[in-house]
Amino acid sequence: xxxxxxxxxxxxxxxxxxxxxxxxxxxxxxxxxxxxxxxxxxxxxxxxxxxxxxxxxxxxxxxxxxxxxxxxxxxxxxxxxxxxxxxxxxxxxxxxxxxxxxxxxxxxxxxxxxxxxxxxxxxxxxxxxxxxxxxxxxxxxxxxxxxxxxxxxxxxxxxxxxxxxxxxxxxxxxxxxxxxxxxxxxxxxxxxxxxxxxxxxxxxxxxxxxxxxxxxxxxxxxxxxxxxxxxxxxxxxxxxxxxxxxxxxxxxxxxxxxxxxxxxxxxxxxxxxxxxxxxxxxxxxxxxxxxxxxxxxxxxxxxxxxxxxxxxxxxxxxxxxxxxxxxxxxxxxxxxxxxxxxxxxxxxxxxxxxxxxxxxxxxxxxxxxxxxxxxxxxxxxxxxxxx
Amino acid sequence: xxxxxxxxxxxxxxxxxxxxxxxxxxxxxxxxxxxxxxxxxxxxxxxxxxxxxxxxxxxxxxxxxxxxxxxxxxxxxxxxxxxxxxxxxxxxxxxxxxxxxxxxxxxxxxxxxxxxxxxxxxxxxxxxxxxxxxxxxxxxxxxxxxxxxxxxxxxxxxxxxxxxxxxxxxxxxxxxxxxxxxxxxxxxxxxxxxxxxxxxxxxxxxxxxxxxxxxxxxxxxxxxxxxxxxxxxxxxxxxxxxxxxxxxxxxxxxxxxxxxxxxxxxxxxxxxxxxxxxxxxxxxxxxxxxxxxxxxxxxxxxxxxxxxxxxxxxxxxxxxxxxxxxxxxxxxxxxxxxxxxxxxxxxxxxxxxxxxxxxxxxxxxxxxxxxxxxxxxxxxxxxxxxx
Numbered sequence: 001x002x003x004x005x006x007x008x009x010x011x012x013x014x015x016x017x018x019x020x021x022x023x024x025x026x027x028x029x030x031x032x033x034x035x036x037x038x039x040x041x042x043x044x045x046x047x048x049x050x051x052x053x054x055x056x057x058x059x060x061x062x063x064x065x066x067x068x069x070x071x072x073x074x075x076x077x078x079x080x081x082x083x084x085x086x087x088x089x090x091x092x093x094x095x096x097x098x099x100x101x102x103x104x105x106x107x108x109x110x111x112x113x114x115x116x117x118x119x120x121x122x123x124x125x126x127x128x129x130x131x132x133x134x135x136x137x138x139x140x141x142x143x144x145x146x147x148x149x150x151x152x153x154x155x156x157x158x159x160x161x162x163x164x165x166x167x168x169x170x171x172x173x174x175x176x177x178x179x180x181x182x183x184x185x186x187x188x189x190x191x192x193x194x195x196x197x198x199x200x201x202x203x204x205x206x207x208x209x210x211x212x213x214x215x216x217x218x219x220x221x222x223x224x225x226x227x228x229x230x231x232x233x234x235x236x237x238x239x240x241x242x243x244x245x246x247x248x249x250x251x252x253x254x255x256x257x258x259x260x261x262x263x264x265x266x267x268x269x270x271x272x273x274x275x276x277x278x279x280x281x282x283x284x285x286x287x288x289x290x291x292x293x294x295x296x297x298x299x300x301x302x303x304x305x306x307x308x309x310x311x312x313x314x315x316x317x318x319x320x321x322x323x324x325x326x327x328x329x330x331x332x333x334x335x336x337x338x339x340x341x342x343x344x345x346x347x348x349x350x351x352x353x354x355x356x357x358x359x360x361x362x363x364x365x366x367x368x369x370x371x372x373x374x375x376x377x378x379x380x381x382x383x384x385x386x387x
Numbered sequence: 388x389x390x391x392x393x394x395x396x397x398x399x400x401x402x403x404x405x406x407x408x409x410x411x412x413x414x415x416x417x418x419x420x421x422x423x424x425x426x427x428x429x430x431x432x433x434x435x436x437x438x439x440x441x442x443x444x445x446x447x448x449x450x451x452x453x454x455x456x457x458x459x460x461x462x463x464x465x466x467x468x469x470x471x472x473x474x475x476x477x478x479x480x481x482x483x484x485x486x487x488x489x490x491x492x493x494x495x496x497x498x499x500x501x502x503x504x505x506x507x508x509x510x511x512x513x514x515x516x517x518x519x520x521x522x523x524x525x526x527x528x529x530x531x532x533x534x535x536x537x538x539x540x541x542x543x544x545x546x547x548x549x550x551x552x553x554x555x556x557x558x559x560x561x562x563x564x565x566x567x568x569x570x571x572x573x574x575x576x577x578x579x580x581x582x583x584x585x586x587x588x589x590x591x592x593x594x595x596x597x598x599x600x601x602x603x604x605x606x607x608x609x610x611x612x613x614x615x616x617x618x619x620x621x622x623x624x625x626x627x628x629x630x631x632x633x634x635x636x637x638x639x640x641x642x643x644x645x646x647x648x649x650x651x652x653x654x655x656x657x658x659x660x661x662x663x664x665x666x667x668x669x670x671x672x673x674x675x676x677x678x679x680x681x682x683x684x685x686x687x688x689x690x691x692x693x694x695x696x697x698x699x700x701x702x703x704x705x706x707x708x709x710x711x712x713x714x715x716x717x718x719x720x721x722x723x724x725x726x727x728x729x730x731x732x733x734x735x736x737x738x739x740x741x742x743x744x745x746x747x748x749x750x751x752x753x754x755x756x757x758x759x760x761x762x763x764x765x766x767x768x769x770x771x772x773x774x
Contacts, residue, residue, distance in 0.1 A: 074613060
């Protein structure tokens with residue numbers, strides 16, 4: 001029969017850690033509305049978030065049961081999850097889409113600081129109509145709705161063994177699909193066709209979802225790395241990058257691979273090698289006690305030596321988990337200290353001439369003594385498709 | 388070579404209509420941050436929205452060029468789109484992630500009402516940190532940030548011929564995949580396996596993305612319709628529903644199909660027939676001048692006659708387009724008048740005994756004289772998998 005994605009103690013640990021952090025942030029509770037945080041606290045697996053019609057809420061107070069306050073359409077499914085208490089309303093009901101229920105729940109929760117944290121800060125968005133947020137605020141006396149994002153991100157930054165297991169599984173599937181990819185490639189095929197075949201292969205290998213796939217290609221490099229695959233056919237001299245965000249039970253692998261078609265210029269190959277070496281430096285620097293800024297420096301030294309001036313990505317790695325990207329960022333000014341259980345990407349890139357970038361990416365988890373690579377390391381030599 | 392998803396006049400028409408509606412809503416501009424609205428105004432195709440790290444903005448004033456205010460990572464890609472003006476910053480930059488640029492753009496735009504519309508209302512969410520929204524508000528004098536959702540939804544409700552073409556293409560691909568599905572089914576296979584094979588088949592047939600797939604199954608019906616496919620194996624007497632939201636160039640098909648395994652109870656078959664008949668009634672009622680409430684009534688009469696008391700979905704159809712669900716809703720109290728170019732789902736459902744629902748769904752476009760079905764109509768008789 002069906003085996004649960006997580007055992008109950010996984011959620012008990014999350015709630016216990018959340019309560020510790022809430023205390024440090026002087027919060028009486030965390031009220032979340034976004035897909036990843038709702039899933040984190042309840043365990044509910046759905047893609048129904050694609051429908052913007054109904055708001056969903058999960059409240060974790062400092063004491064007592066966690067409460068899901070949800071549209072009726074979700075009751076039978078959420079009742080099967082770990083969550084203790086459920087309140088619902090017949091949504092959509094524009095005049096009161098859960099607001100009075102949420103206000104009641106907030107008023108009934110234990111109060112010490114008069115502050116409840118929402119996803120109001122960095123790398124967060126509140127998933128409810130803003131006019132409903134203001135209506136909720138108006139109904140509350142003695143309870144401030146404040147930025148709970150730092151607390152939430154700190155909580156989610158340290159992954160459990162079970163979470164790491166799912167990320168590892170995603171990374172294994174995507175790695176194997178990337179390994180097999182060159183065999184099916186030839187010039188003349190389009191980015192879209194190549195990515196479609198890769199997607200099909202990932203599903204065949206057991207991936208649950210592929211929420212993100214980006215492709216870019218051009219002579220000896222590419223100007224950017226985030227567009228959806230286009231109908232551009234690959235030609236002799238092109239380098240293609242494919243970047244994949246794919247999940248098992250919602251947990252992301254996020255990494256890219258580069259492929260060369262026919263004759264690639266020496267300058268491009270040198271840039272490719274420099275970025276591969278920078279990735280090595282980033283991986284070596286990743287260990288408990290190091291900061292994200294240290295990682296950035298380790299990679300920057302290699303890229304600068306190779307003549308890199310800049311790239312448009314804005315950072316050289318980030319956290320990942322229930323989202324494709326999570327804090328922290330590998331940036332000069334991000335001094336987050338790495339701890340065991342953090343999962344991050346190492347993602348250096350360089351624009352070696354105007355409009356031509358090379359970007360590499362690997363995923364790893366910080367361990368007690370260093371790090372463990374979760375992706376199958378990209379080959380040092382650019383894989384080449386004969387033309 | 389690459390052919391554009393839309394011709395320039397598509398965007399010129401969108402902007403012209405937006406300006407007309409803005410005037411009616413007394414808005415000086417529309418400032419959008421969410422993936423579908425950013426795509427609607429710029430034409431940019433990406434799944435990079437999976438990364439919550441950076442905010443993106445598109446401003447459409449009443450006069451002058453539309454401006455995309457975006458992270459540097461997006462500049463080369465967005466510069467290839469229709470959008471006229473581009474401003475960017477080296478994101479992520481937590482201290483000022485675009486806020487000063489957005490404030491400048493708002494201050495420079497023509498001002499008449501002192502009101503700019505954001506996605507603050509029904510079925511909308513602002514995709515930026517709320518603390519940045521407040522910081523932006525503080526920087527503006529004489530410009531109120533107000534709810535622009537009614538204006539945006541009115542604009543997007545009427546689809547162009549090109550938009551309808553992509554929805555039709557999505558519906559055709561999903562219909563054909565659903566038609567082929569029973570051939571590969573047998574008892575003992577799990578919801579997850581069945582949905583994975585269906586997903587692979589849709590990609591093979593040319594779908595661009597499958598952002599939503601839900602499955603539920605049980606003896607003679609199912610208690611809900613929104614969970615991700617589980618590891619539950621299908622057994623004799625089960626009815627399986629699979630609901631798919633799949634896209635071509637971002638435009639959704641959204642409909643479900645029911646499949647019976649082995650011997651299905653007469654009561655379940657009668658409920659299935661009643662919901663099929665309710666769908667017929669909904670399709671017949673869909674024409675210009677009818678209201679969403681009329682559609683709801685037409686379906687309700689059939690379901691009540693069959694003994695339905697309720698279901699947990701909360702409505703019996705909705706708009707669709709760049710999102711899986713869009714306003715309006717087929718509900719007793721939604722008096723939106725149907726107009727040519729609106730694309731909607733007809734989605735009746737009934738809970739015929741406690742915890743056992745049957746739900747059907749089709750997609751259609753309102754035409755000048757009635758409606759055109761975009762999905763291949765589900766068979767009246769429940770398709771049966773022999774055991």
